[in-house]
Amino acid sequence: TSFTCAEDAKPERKGSNKINVLLVDGQNNHDWKRCSPVMISTLEATGRFAIESATVTKDKVAGFSPDFTKYDVVLSNYNGASWPDKTKSAFVKYIQEGGSLVVVHAADNSFPNWKEYNQMIGLGGWGGRNEKHGPYVYWKDGKVVRDNSKGRGGSHGRPWEYKVIVRKADHPITRGLPTEFLQAKEELYDRLRGPAENMTILATALAKGGSERHEPVLMTISYGKGRIFHTVMGHDHKSMHGVAFQETLIRGTEWAATGEVTFKPVTDEVLPADRAVSRNPEDIKPAH
DSSP, rough: OOOOOOSSSOOOSSSOOSSSEEEEESSSOHHHHHHHHHHHHHHHHTTTEEEEEEEEGGGGGGGGOOOOOGEEEEEEEOOOOOEEEEEHHHHHHHTTTEEEEEEEEEGTTOOOOOHHHHHHHOOOOOTOGGGGGOOOOEEOOOOEEEOOOOSSSOEOOOOOOOOEEEEEETHHHHHOSSSSSEOOSSSSEEBBBBBOOOOOOOOOEETTTTTOSSEEEEEEETTEEEEEEEEEEOOOGGGGGGGHHHHHHHHHHHHHHSSSSSSSOOOOTTTSSSOBBBBGGGSSSOOO
């Protein structure tokens, strides 16, 4: 089927035991200036990641041309002007040849007309996305539904503490997580649409006050030899303090970069199903 796993797409890189991350931000309809530091602190607190930032403001887009191959994974907190064609081509090559990408929340709004990017992220919203970009994809009666009906891509209800339900418990990212847990109060994306090829839905949440469907929250996508982890969590810096966001970001970023997760399982006490828990990244215990 088209919902295959991207397991073992790329061998772990040798050398430094730290995973080198390039965080791209600088433009977003969300508060990237307060969100990016929370993501950096969350990853760094584990001792597993080394992060560099590329802050691509509007005046810097034309000159944005990093050497993606220096990094194990690109973490996108970017939703802004299109990159130069040369940079886009280099990025596609990087992912195709085994690079990796982590897409957080509004980063799935960006580049609506960049075909390869839409294939990498699986699903996206806004930016004029509609049925031409691909189906709506959601979970119903124990299986994935691909809905080709017409309509715009991307919406959300009011912010609330939504319950994340793991749908694929044997994936490295979700294997050590409780089967249900609450995320801190934030908007929950629904009605996303896109090619959704080579995509695995790891977890969903019921979009109350929105589509009223079980919408994808955590996904993995394979593109060429590359691995992508896509999370719709992380609307603002407050909800990024949610343990659900932090633990899935940590596990998803390690998996994207290496194909495995070495972090210990997360207990029900740390990530309960009956209340949303937040914490400061400084309180995350180093993993190794």
